[in-house]
Amino acid sequence: MESKKIKIGLIGLGTVGSGVFKTLKNFDNVEVVKIAVRNKSKKRNIEGLDESIITDDAYEIVNDPQIDIVAELVGGVSPAFDLIKTAIKNGKHIVTANKELLAKHGEELFNYAEEHNKVVLYEAAIAGGIPLIMPIKTILAGNKINKIKAILNGTTNYILTKMDVQGASYTDVLKESQELGYAEADPTGDVEGFDAAYKITTLATIAFGKRVKIENVYREGITKISPEDMQAANEMGYKIKLIASAEITEDNKADVRVHPMLISKNNPLAHIDYVTNAVTLTGHPVGSVTLSGPGAGEFPTASSVVGDILAIASEIGKTDYLLPMMRCQHNENAEPIDISETRNKYYISMTAKNSLGVIGRIGKACEDNQISLASIVQKEVSQDNAAHIRVITDVCKEKDMQKVIDIFNNDSAITSVNSLIRVQV
Amino acid sequence: MESKKIKIGLIGLGTVGSGVFKTLKNFDNVEVVKIAVRNKSKKRNIEGLDESIITDDAYEIVNDPQIDIVAELVGGVSPAFDLIKTAIKNGKHIVTANKELLAKHGEELFNYAEEHNKVVLYEAAIAGGIPLIMPIKTILAGNKINKIKAILNGTTNYILTKMDVQGASYTDVLKESQELGYAEADPTGDVEGFDAAYKITTLATIAFGKRVKIENVYREGITKISPEDMQAANEMGYKIKLIASAEITEDNKADVRVHPMLISKNNPLAHIDYVTNAVTLTGHPVGSVTLSGPGAGEFPTASSVVGDILAIASEIGKTDYLLPMMRCQHNENAEPIDISETRNKYYISMTAKNSLGVIGRIGKACEDNQISLASIVQKEVSQDNAAHIRVITDVCKEKDMQKVIDIFNNDSAITSVNSLIRVQV
Numbered sequence A, B: 001m002e003s004k005k006i007k008i009g010l011i012g013l014g015t016v017g018s019g020v021f022k023t024l025k026n027f028d029n030v031e032v033v034k035i036a037v038r039n040k041s042k043k044r045n046i047e048g049l050d051e052s053i054i055t056d057d058a059y060e061i062v063n064d065p066q067i068d069i070v071a072e073l074v075g076g077v078s079p080a081f082d083l084i085k086t087a088i089k090n091g092k093h094i095v096t097a098n099k100e101l102l103a104k105h106g107e108e109l110f111n112y113a114e115e116h117n118k119v120v121l122y123e124a125a126i127a128g129g130i131p132l133i134m135p136i137k138t139i140l141a142g143n144k145i146n147k148i149k150a151i152l153n154g155t156t157n158y159i160l161t162k163m164d165v166q167g168a169s170y171t172d173v174l175k176e177s178q179e180l181g182y183a184e185a186d187p188t189g190d191v192e193g194f195d196a197a198y199k200i201t202t203l204a205t206i207a208f209g210k211r212v213k214i215e216n217v218y219r220e221g222i223t224k225i226s227p228e229d230m231q232a233a234n235e236m237g238y239k240i241k242l243i244a245s246a247e248i249t250e251d252n253k254a255d256v257r258v259h260p261m262l263i264s265k266n267n268p269l270a271h272i273d274y275v276t277n278a279v280t281l282t283g284h285p286v287g288s289v290t291l292s293g294p295g296a297g298e299f300p301t302a303s304s305v306v307g308d309i310l311a312i313a314s315e316i317g318k319t320d321y322l323l324p325m326m327r328c329q330h331n332e333n334a335e336p337i338d339i340s341e342t343r344n345k346y347y348i349s350m351t352a353k354n355s356l357g358v359i360g361r362i363g364k365a366c367e368d369n370q371i372s373l374a375s376i377v378q379k380e381v382s383q384d385n386a387a388h389i390r391v392i393t394d395v396c397k398e399k400d401m402q403k404v405i406d407i408f409n410n411d412s413a414i415t416s417v418n419s420l421i422r423v424q425v
Helices: A015-024 A080-089 A099-115 A133-137 A154-166 A170-180 A194-208 A227-235 A298-313 A358-368 A398-409 B015-024 B080-089 B099-115 B133-137 B154-166 B170-180 B194-208 B227-235 B298-313 B358-368 B398-409
Strands: A006-011 A030-036 A069-072 A093-096 A144-151 A238-248 A254-264 A276-284 A287-294 A343-353 A373-381 A386-393 A414-423 B006-011 B030-036 B069-072 B093-096 B144-151 B238-248 B254-264 B276-284 B287-294 B343-353 B373-381 B386-393 B414-423
Touching: A006 A015, A006 A298, A015 A030, A015 A298, A030 A298, A069 A080, A069 A298, A080 A093, A080 A099, A093 A099, A093 A298, A099 A194, A133 A194, A133 A298, A133 B133, A144 A194, A154 A170, A154 A227, A154 A238, A154 A276, A194 A238, A194 A254, A194 A276, A227 A238, A227 A343, A227 A414, A287 B298, A298 B287, A343 A358, A343 A398, A358 A373, A358 A386, A358 A398, A386 A414, A398 A414, B006 B015, B006 B080, B006 B298, B015 B030, B015 B298, B030 B298, B069 B080, B069 B298, B080 B093, B080 B099, B093 B099, B093 B298, B099 B194, B133 B194, B133 B298, B144 B194, B154 B170, B154 B227, B154 B238, B154 B276, B194 B238, B194 B254, B194 B276, B227 B238, B227 B343, B227 B414, B343 B358, B343 B398, B358 B373, B358 B386, B358 B398, B386 B414, B398 B414
Parallel strands: A006 A030, A006 A069, A069 A093, A254 A414, B006 B030, B006 B069, B069 B093, B254 B414
Antiparallel strands: A144 A238, A144 A276, A238 A254, A276 A287, A287 B287, A343 A386, A343 A414, A373 A386, B144 B238, B144 B276, B238 B254, B276 B287, B343 B386, B343 B414, B373 B386
């Protein structure tokens, strides 16, 4: 007896869609029956693709009664959100790689799916091919996860790695990355941290079991990082990475943010280079686990989309189907903390006139604001009788640090505060 | 309406058992109803433990009709195997951390469970708290995994890390590790690679979907690694690690082994230090992912045991229950390859009389046996007119390498072949 094949509709046949189509061909229990594309007349060289299943109307897929699972692989809020809701209303399960939609409308989406007794899986939306979301929901289900530190954006990690290796400027490396196709023509979404912020919003929500709202995620990009910062970090035993971070504070608030950070070379994340992604999850009882691998690309992303499709396919047709573990039930909202109230260590780089009292005034400003210094290094710059001063603080409050930066900015002996970068605690 | 609690029986209340008991207390849907221990009169300080549920007869657990899931946490083949089979026969699902039993009797065990429509889960048996087995069976199910490189034994990784950091000898570090409790009084199981061999046998079986037999796993321990090898590796850009490796060769054989290996510092495994474990899985479509974390310990291991228990608990009571993904169906045997037929790169360390022709003879012996040299370094040792010679070869056949080592051993100018260690390709 041949068992019924599960029918799949793909929305999108770009890089990821092609990888998904090619991978699904290896499985007998599933069949791609319809594919929606933007431009039907585009020439596609995909082996085994019957072009008669291609449509340029995605609603043909979400309204097709024979389709069991819709994989949405186009991204963005519109029309993806309406397509997915229509599909759910029509009795389909959803697999999506759409990090923006999940971050902006996750709550509405999961509630809608729950009302219709359907699941929405999204392993591919966060950290590409790295097994992450399903492990959190299944084998790590015994844990209370309270901390995430992650590199979730390949473009910025590529740029920072190149800056580090080549000693080159952000602008030069960005240009080179754009030429090589590692960065987009408009790189804002990556370099300003929006992409990583979308991902950490959803990842923190699922890991903490509390809904994190994107508007409460603090975000800072990598455009101000200088080759001097890179070199200074190296000399002090650190690497600079764009870190997506989420933590439940002692008073049970959700501290979720994306910003550059000095990471100790003893930390596995310091060795995650180029487009690789990595996520360190910390919780009890497991301790810390670090999962790393390709964060994007045709086949790695397809691995996660296909994993989700096969998981749903294995459940369809059962009487009591769909693992409770596959659901996303977290209607409790996480209480946010403002960045000004967070506690961090800081790296500060300044240029000062080489006058005697400046180190003393830096020390006093910090002391007056409850900030201890872990290290301070002054290097003379011969040409212009100026000094480069680098400070690393102990843990202190962000708002106290900002007060001190104001003092530095108003100190006539300090020519400029060049950088303020948080340091891994 | 209160839903029925799933009843758990624990066999073993040592380090792991205690962690499992403490963790399961946080979950309302499961209840530990009986615990078997070796010594009932031993004083136990475990909060919330009702000592009346403790027995010293493990058969009371496997024969108890109310118990749904038995967690076997004592290890070894006997009596664990009989206990587990009895439990399965009596309708219970099994969660086990028993790597030796799985490696030696996995086939019989899984077939027996299958006949009785029960599952055996074993996330904790391999790499402790690292999410590994369930991800392979679920979210990575779309992949054909063909290569595994892993650090699966914390004791040997601790010893090698200490040797590297301190420049100390194997014997000294072993002694220190034993005093600190990181190595057992009889360290054979760890330092000779048995523990890692058990783990890679089962891991390769599940990842490749073909049964690997423990007797076909080549095994070599770390006892011959010298501080000089460590230093030489460092100078050449490598670290020495005990690597559990499994690969499907081009002619579809399973090359599974445990031995020391020079790992490039560019490889994530080179940075896995002390008792941390790590596994790099390579396959299509995902590419390579590396999962790292605590490989042992009370709570990390409990994380995996509890994850398995909760996964089974969420399925019990359903009409069509138990994910096909949870099954271990791999009755096809992997065709083994003898170590002599494998292809590797090698690091060779020799001491020679400082005579003119020896480098030439080394080169000729290699050339005569189809071995190309990637690098050769000779360093004079002043005291005794001897030279230390280090060679790294290109990829060649193990049996050709062994022939060359025979030639070196019979060369009167070569005082000794000190080390032969395979190098990551």
